Amino acid sequence: MGKSIPQYLGQLDICKSVVSLATGAGAIYLLYKAIKAGIKCKPPLCSNSPICIARECPVPGERALPQEAPAPKASAVGGPKGLAVERERHGRDSGELRRLLNSLECKQDEYAKSMILHSITRCVYLLEAEASACTTDDIVLVGYMLDDRDNSVKTQALNTLKAFSGIRKFRLKIQEHAIKVLELISTIWDTELHVAGLRLLNNLPLPDYVHPQLRRVMPALMEILQSDYILAQVQAIRLLSYLAQKNDLLYDILNCQVHSNFLSLFQPTQPGSLLYEVLVFAERLSEGRNAPHYCAVKWHYNEQSLHESLFGEESRLADQLLALLIHPEEDVQIQTCKVIVSLQYPQDLRARSSTCRSSGSYFKDME
Numbered sequence: 001m002g003k004s005i006p007q008y009l010g011q012l013d014i015c016k017s018v019v020s021l022a023t024g025a026g027a028i029y030l031l032y033k034a035i036k037a038g039i040k041c042k043p044p045l046c047s048n049s050p051i052c053i054a055r056e057c058p059v060p061g062e063r064a065l066p067q068e069a070p071a072p073k074a075s076a077v078g079g080p081k082g083l084a085v086e087r088e089r090h091g092r093d094s095g096e097l098r099r100l101l102n103s104l105e106c107k108q109d110e111y112a113k114s115m116i117l118h119s120i121t122r123c124v125y126l127l128e129a130e131a132s133a134c135t136t137d138d139i140v141l142v143g144y145m146l147d148d149r150d151n152s153v154k155t156q157a158l159n160t161l162k163a164f165s166g167i168r169k170f171r172l173k174i175q176e177h178a179i180k181v182l183e184l185i186s187t188i189w190d191t192e193l194h195v196a197g198l199r200l201l202n203n204l205p206l207p208d209y210v211h212p213q214l215r216r217v218m219p220a221l222m223e224i225l226q227s228d229y230i231l232a233q234v235q236a237i238r239l240l241s242y243l244a245q246k247n248d249l250l251y252d253i254l255n256c257q258v259h260s261n262f263l264s265l266f267q268p269t270q271p272g273s274l275l276y277e278v279l280v281f282a283e284r285l286s287e288g289r290n291a292p293h294y295c296a297v298k299w300h301y302n303e304q305s306l307h308e309s310l311f312g313e314e315s316r317l318a319d320q321l322l323a324l325l326i327h328p329e330e331d332v333q334i335q336t337c338k339v340i341v342s343l344q345y346p347q348d349l350r351a352r353s354s355t356c357r358s359s360g361s362y363f364k365d366m367e
Helices: 005-040 084-089 096-105 110-126 128-132 136-147 151-164 168-175 178-187 191-202 208-225 230-243 250-254 262-266 272-289 306-311 317-324 330-344 361-366
Strands: none
Touching (some): 110 151, 136 168, 178 208, 208 230, 208 250, 250 272, 262 272, 272 330, 306 317, 317 330
């Protein structure tokens, strides 16, 4: 037919190559295009596109590379020269965090603001020198976002403030937002917002002037504790454990109304991280209620209070604690023993007022 055998064999090889490309190379090519587009994406300062910390950062005073320019060469220590983290490692200010904060001042939609705040949070954790160079005006700017109408923006602003709270010089300024944070937690039922707000509060020393607001939000904190979202529950119980050590807040916590199944938080089936925090909370409450200054006052509790659930005549706390003594996690076992000791042998037993009832009867009854 006019073609030699070698020519036929060459055509056959070409066909095999085409079939191979059709089955695998197409997917690889699409993945390559997606990665290439993500790396080369450089939104303008005040655009509505999310801003990423890992994008190329031009040296201050230089223009950004054009869209089709090749990627920067790897540095001697490995990694692109333009990455913000890499520039921070070499003691140079990438300007990334400042650009993000400036872009937050521009008019943005809710999605853009949320993504910018998320990137600022990452920058604060990763670019320590640039974060420390920020000012209290930057904290005020982020604080304004707590008044945004979108809950995701509020949540990201809380995360950003939490990141900045790790820098000592900003703590006092961030404390000024504590009342606002408590208001958000108690008026908006959003689990992600609860976790972000409680994490922030747990990372701050709360001043005494916040205590009146804490009393008002105590029922909301107790509701979060009894919810089904483990991350929010753990953060709520940590805050309550901290507040239980405040003499002027202890009664408000103990008299707070709880659900009839509150003791289910002590069941062995609960996650170990939650069980441990609940046991720490119980120990601090037990120690606080047996302190001499607390026993000097005759307190009255409502029938559905936390006090009656844990320490009342009809409480089944002892049963729950005995079951936890064989919990597989050692931390839970140890903390259970601490709670039992605090109930059986209250501190300052001899100095206690006669009006203070010993909790030892719980375990004597079991014996």
